[in-house]
Amino acid sequence: MTTRETPDGLDLDAVGAWLARETPGLLGEPLTASLITGGKSNLTYRVTDGSTEVVVRRPPLGHVLATAHDMGREYRVMAALAGTAVPVPVVHAHCDDTDVTGAPFYVMASVPGTPYSRASQLTELGPERTRAIADRLVDTLVDLHAVDPASVGLADFGRPDGYLERQLRRWRKQLDSSRSREISGIDELATQLERQLPTHSAGTIVHGDYRLDNALVDADDRITAVLDWEMSTLGDPLTDVALMLAYQQMSASGGGAVVTDAPLAAGYPSPEDVLQRYAAGSGRDLGAMGFHIGLAFFKLAVILEGIYFRHSQGQTVGGGFDGLGDAVAVLVAEGLEATRV
Known part of the structure; x- marks a missing residue:
């Protein structure tokens, strides 16, 4: 799969290949990725093939506090809350194999909206x-x-x-x-x-x-x-x-x-x-x-x-x-x- 620039913390080639195996047809190619700004804890990336966009989330680089940044936990609770009165993104896949991009990660749908911080x-x-x-x-x-x-x-x-x-x-x-x-x-x-x-x-x-x-x-x-x-x-x-x-x-x-x-x-x-x-x-x-x-x-x-x-x-x-x-x-x-x- 051919890719262009990839931000720190995300091996886009490896993630793209993993997604093609786990969720066939979700994304095409080539893929591009960008770091979504604002996060000071877990790292969140926008990944797109030009028509469909997903969000990839992984723990921070370097020193990580014990029990924090649990990707499987985030994935599980959002999957469980789907269909309740609590609005959550659709989650597509979770990966706990650190060989793919250096840390566990999960993939979810991109949701329209603004995170009002200011x-x-x-x-x-x-x-x-x-x-x-x-x-x-x-x-x-x-x-x-x-x-x-x-x-x-x-x-x-x-x-x-x-x-x-x-x-x-x-x-x-x-x-x-x-x-x-x-x-x-x-x-x-x-x-x-x-x-x-x-x-x-x-x-x-x-x-x-x-x-x-x-x-x-x-x-x-x-x-x-x-x-x-x-x-x-x-x-x-x-x-x-x-x-x-x-x-x-x-x-x-x-x-x-x-x-x-x-x-x-x-x-x-x-x-x-x-x-x-x-x-x-x-x-x-x-x-x-x-x-x-x-x-x-x-x-x-x-x-x-x-x-x-x-x-x-x-x-x-x-x-x-x-x-x-x-x-x-x-x-x-x-x-x-x-x-x-």
Whole structure:
């Protein structure tokens, strides 16, 4: 199969040959590929034969945190959610043979839509459309948390019992795997969370990194797909709610420039409005949000520190990494504030 330029991290000849065997007729030739910008974790590529376009997703280059970047997990949850109220892309194939392109990967359909990450993008739409999009984001999260895992073949996708305790333990371990410098307050935050750990939590499918720019929105302001399921599992649904609010709080405090400032757009609902809409749609008690928001900031701090570590080792692809190191300190401070409430 003849190919042209190929971006770092993707052996287009090998992937093309593998696709021809696994999904005959999906793509023709020659193939071209480009890195889809914006991702600071898994690498996502647009691959096309000029008429049909698919998306290929693989883990980052270099240092990879244990248990993270599980391509099979992303593939499985999206396949399971097909046909539910949760919009997901059609998934075509999954490959766990690292000889093909150096890492496991999966292939999914290209879905129309915009991942709104910047307030300036939403400002062009106006406050009413911005509010409608944000409200639909919350409603989609309610829909996700309403899916019965067993009914879609995900009964064994995680262990809801003890989820929060394991989350805290996992992210402390991830932090230790990426330590390359002193981070003021981060161990204090972990200790505070351990002290405030709830004794009981509900169990649903959770996305794990839920925010507006991990969704695609079409020209009619409908959410066409929820993306980036690498951290999905069965666990406490309030962790998804808290993460949405943490991203929003980062924007308000000036710490969100490296992730998203979309919640700063006129018309975007306040954190109180987000909580009210989610509570009304889900019927859940939103107590103990201080702990959940603190855990969300701790998780984000560890994730960014891992990316910062890879970037400092020259093992990232693409741009947009400036300021990551400083952002970690902002996240830790926000997390400590949340746990003091």
